[in-house]
Amino acid sequence: MSARTLFDKLWDAHQVKAETDSTPGVLYIDLHLVHEVTSPQAFDELRGRGLKVRRPDRTLATLDHSTPTLPPDADGKRPYFTKEAEAQVAKLEANVREFGVDLMGWDSPQRGIVHVAGPEVGATQPGMTIVCGDSHTATHGAFGALAFGIGTTEVGHVLATQCLLQRKPKSFAIHVDGALQDGVTAKDLILHIIGQIGIGGGTGHVLEYTGEAIRALSMEERMTVCNMSIEAGARAGLIAPDETTFAWLEARERVPKGEAWDRAVAQWRTLPSDEGARYDREVRIDASSIQPSVTYGTHPGMVVSIHAPVPAAADAIEQRALDYMKVTAGKPIAGEAVDVVFIGSCTNGRLSDLRAAAGILRGRRVASGVRMLVVPGSEQVRRDAEQEGLHEVFRAAGAEWRQPGCSMCIAMNGDLAQPGQLVVATSNRNFEGRQGKGARTVLASPLVAAASAVAGHVADPRDYMNQEVAA
């Protein structure tokens, strides 16, 4: 057999039926993650046709998008933003009961953002196909799983048949050589990559991130990179599994145990791309040249180093983006006054992200007039962070420590910015109105976000690192 890429191997291993000129292939899905926003109409479809969920054992649901991040009141009433949000959550709770699906719900110690909680419980494993009605499903590609977002009609397809009709996308290798400098994170790396290949640069492709800079990343950093593949237009992003992957997964609740674990690891070792395997497209990126990076416009491809001047608008459309952001071409983003700082999301809501932010905030204060929200990605992250006392660091600095959820990344639960406010956010999208109507979003790493909270303006974290502050 000729040399195959990781993507080829994943694709081939899940073909129930190969594609033909007249029909797409039938692709088997090993794990279907479900949340409250994109599933209700799909469950209705099944109910309307008298269908069951084909594999409840391969389906796992959570509550994350519409959920409040403030605790319940003394009567146990949760502060939902709207009645519709509450009804949507209640509908998923009813659907999982009716169809026999596992839910990491309000009472579960495992509840969290679907792309944080899924890997944490070991549901995400190398070699799998994973889908969810959520475009950031690409996150799970960090484990060497083919993972991509689907719409609600397809959620219904997978619930009913555990399969999708798919044509094979093209492959695109992103080789990242060298090493990231201190103060430069996986978030800066992926923002830089999106800036290089463009917001539509990955359309029609599955990305595979390779090279020594990728191998050096922790699992949490790899998830940050793969998470934002969709922001370059790619439905999926992959990183080959290795010892880092196996060590992170071992002993998690849903992974195989004992001899079955050994067999699984042996199989996973066969997944990396063969030597000489061909990709449809390839680019090389030098990690050592990357600076802390931020967005300056209204999509994630408008990226610049924090101290570099904002590029001049190429056309009226780009000028409109600069006007919306109230930024000036020729001036850097560093120094822009900040109103809100948001740390969290499926991109950067994990323990290492919170540690990085806390490292800068320890012994310092959030600047006067700045509101800072820290939202752990899951109950597990929350427990771990509280165990280490990170919540005390955030609170002492004047930040709000919230309960897990998507929160201000999608801003549909009431956590949102006011018109005109500038938000430095560790999340993944800076579209117009994404964080509230008229809100201006600057995407950044947890380090940049924390430094900006302290400075009151967009700031370089390296000015705050490795400097002891009297607590």
Add this chain to the structure above:
Amino acid sequence: MSQTSRPLAYVHSRTAVLRDENIDTDRIIPARFLTTTERTGLGKHCFEDWRYAADGSDDPAFPLNQPQARGCSILVAGRNFGCGSSREHAPWALLDYGIHAVISSEIADIFRGNALKNGLLAIVVSDAEHRWLLDNPGAELRIDIADGTIRVPDGGTIRFDLDAFSRHCLLNGVDQLGFLLQQEDDITAFEQQQEKAA
């Protein structure tokens, strides 16, 4: 395969044009409207933060509010339309608003798949054809799905690619879940094979 949507063979309309590139799904339907548990009724929120003035009236600066754009069911949009989230609420909102076809030089993958599964035609044309369409708002087009052609006012024709299966489903109003359910035996055989290998 069962029939779930109206068969669609032609779309015949003048065009409305949104020149912006990278019109993302948050702009098509802002996230605060995603708490619905229905597919219907989203048209009034389509482009919500773009089309209404502060007092809730139609903002005349929004191109689709201009008199000549009213009633158009073909939308010509700037490059990379539909980027961002997987929310199927985006095609639902466009259809409910009255759009039956979107034409661009590039359409985001997930949006395109979602659109075609709902009877919203999503068509990619060449850069030159795209430029002409952007520069000629109000052009009367006749899109023929069976032929894969767009007839333009001067009598010329633009060809577009549409995968055979999507074409078949649009033309006959058949749904893909029905097709998948017919694969039951193969799916079961695949699962048995997978379990044996584990």
